[in-house]
Amino acid sequence: MSRLLILGPLAGPLGLAARMAQGRGAAIAQADTVPAALAHLRGPGADLALCHVGHDVAALLRGLAAERIACPVVACGPEEASAEAVEAVRAGARDFLPLPPDADLIAAMLEAAAGVTEREAAPVARDPAMLAVLARAAQVARAEASVLITGESGTGKEVLARHLHAASRRAARPFVALNCAALPETLLESELFGHEKGAFSGAVATRKGKFEQADGGTLLLDEIGEMDPRLQAKILRVIQEREVDRLGGGAPVRVDVRILAATNRDLLAEVRAGRFREDLYFRLDVVRLRLPPLRERPADILPLAEHFARRYADANGLPRRALSPAARASLAAHPWPGNVRELENAVHRAVLLAEGAEIGPEAIELTPAPAAPGQVALATGVEALVGRTVDDVERDLIIGTLSHCLGNRTRAAEILGISIRALRNKIQDYRASGLAVPAAHGYAD
Numbered sequence: 001m002s003r004l005l006i007l008g009p010l011a012g013p014l015g016l017a018a019r020m021a022q023g024r025g026a027a028i029a030q031a032d033t034v035p036a037a038l039a040h041l042r043g044p045g046a047d048l049a050l051c052h053v054g055h056d057v058a059a060l061l062r063g064l065a066a067e068r069i070a071c072p073v074v075a076c077g078p079e080e081a082s083a084e085a086v087e088a089v090r091a092g093a094r095d096f097l098p099l100p101p102d103a104d105l106i107a108a109m110l111e112a113a114a115g116v117t118e119r120e121a122a123p124v125a126r127d128p129a130m131l132a133v134l135a136r137a138a139q140v141a142r143a144e145a146s147v148l149i150t151g152e153s154g155t156g157k158e159v160l161a162r163h164l165h166a167a168s169r170r171a172a173r174p175f176v177a178l179n180c181a182a183l184p185e186t187l188l189e190s191e192l193f194g195h196e197k198g199a200f201s202g203a204v205a206t207r208k209g210k211f212e213q214a215d216g217g218t219l220l221l222d223e224i225g226e227m228d229p230r231l232q233a234k235i236l237r238v239i240q241e242r243e244v245d246r247l248g249g250g251a252p253v254r255v256d257v258r259i260l261a262a263t264n265r266d267l268l269a270e271v272r273a274g275r276f277r278e279d280l281y282f283r284l285d286v287v288r289l290r291l292p293p294l295r296e297r298p299a300d301i302l303p304l305a306e307h308f309a310r311r312y313a314d315a316n317g318l319p320r321r322a323l324s325p326a327a328r329a330s331l332a333a334h335p336w337p338g339n340v341r342e343l344e345n346a347v348h349r350a351v352l353l354a355e356g357a358e359i360g361p362e363a364i365e366l367t368p369a370p371a372a373p374g375q376v377a378l379a380t381g382v383e384a385l386v387g388r389t390v391d392d393v394e395r396d397l398i399i400g401t402l403s404h405c406l407g408n409r410t411r412a413a414e415i416l417g418i419s420i421r422a423l424r425n426k427i428q429d430y431r432a433s434g435l436a437v438p439a440a441h442g443y444a445d
């Protein structure tokens with residue numbers, strides 16, 4: 001369930017937005033002032049804040065940045081308030097939602113913020129390889145043990161984590177997810193452990209971290225392999241002692257949290273290479289669930305495609321249509337690599353493009369299977385690169401990929417095939433040499 005904080009009056013169009021979000025499974029909290037909103041984000045926390053432009057959106061964003069609270073903010077207001085909308089986005093709001101609200105936009109906003117499109121939807125599975133994973137998940141869901149979920153990017157690790165929580169004894173308590181690769185180290189530390197008033201210059205009040213927010217529930221540490229060794233040590237302490245030390249001292253706070261960790265790396269290899277603490281590895285790897293890439297579970301292709309066809313018909317306000325036999329045949333025959341998102345995008349496009357009563361093969365655009373490395377270089381015209389240094393080409397590629405991903409480092413690193421840490425170091429070098437690098441969500445590194 002995603003947690004939405006609304007800053008503004010619930011009477012009128014904002015109330016309607018709240019009800020729509022609730023209808024999509026979001027838990028709603030409301031605040032009337034910027035200080036009240038900040039107090040909520042310090043305490044229970046939220047996955048997304050929706051702030052009416054009648055309030056000082058910039059002040060809210062400044063407060064969040066100063067207090068190192070990484071909560072995305074979407075501004076909202078009447079359609080005519082375009083000047084306020086531009087101002088809010090300039091100040092760092094992620095987006096502007098015109099009021100009265102549109103159900104599809106609310107759905108898209110929640111999906112972008114928390115990756116949730118449906119109420120605790122169970123993973124789609126028909127292939128024996130995936131059914132075996134779900135059977136094992138069912139066995140361990142009600143236990144308290146940590147679970148390490150491994151699998152290539154986009155194989156459904158977060159979907160499985162939400163499913164484990166929903167099937168656990170903690171289901172009525174919060175599920176909190178944090179992507180350890182998406183934030184710079186200091187921000188990640190504040191996010192995880194919270195801080196006491198005065199811990200740093202912007203820390204005007206005590207703030208609860210994700211461990212405290214997830215108390216009684218489940219905390220998913222996504223992309224744990226990217227975590228800095230110093231923070232790994234702090235996580236280990238929380239697991240061992242069952243208490244959190246907020247930044248800036250004070251007494252430790254007891255927490256009762258089940259930890260799920262996800263990674264697309266070979267964590268044991270990271271341990272051997274000295275980049276991941278062995279003791280933490282063994283604490284997390286009590287139970288391991290490995291998600292097979294899509295190429296290893298062909299029988300899931302069509303059930304997943306049908307699931308996405310329904311999902312994107314609903315999300316776009318279109319009638320649900322069946323995939324025609326020829327469309328099904330072309331999807332089933334395609335050599336999908338591993339990432340379920342590729343199939344999801346192809347079906348999403350098909351839902352938008354199809355014109356008939358069924359979704360036909362003409363609406364399905366499949367990208368050809370990746371070429372062998374030599375072929376790729378030839379196709380991009382390697383001659384055009386001759387005469388330039390490797391550093392130059394690398395820099396252009398990295399910056400170009402970052403702007404393509406709107407500054408999203410996780411996605412950019414994924415596309416570039418390098419670790420987030422390596423990407424961050426490159427970005428720091430480029431910035432130090434005076435280059436403008438696309439920023440992520442308005443936070444500086």
Ligand SMILES: Nc1ncnc2c1ncn2[C@@H]1O[C@H](COP(=O)(O)OP(=O)(O)OP(=O)(O)O)[C@@H](O)[C@H]1O
Binds near residue numbers: 115154156262307344
């Ligand atoms: N079994 C499944 N059933 C339904 N949807 C799925 C399933 N597996 C993946 N998806 C969808 O595919 C997308 C990727 O899934 P998810 O975010 O869980 O993957 P991930 O392994 O956590 O990705 P990343 O490595 O990028 O963090 C999501 O939109 C999700 O809804």
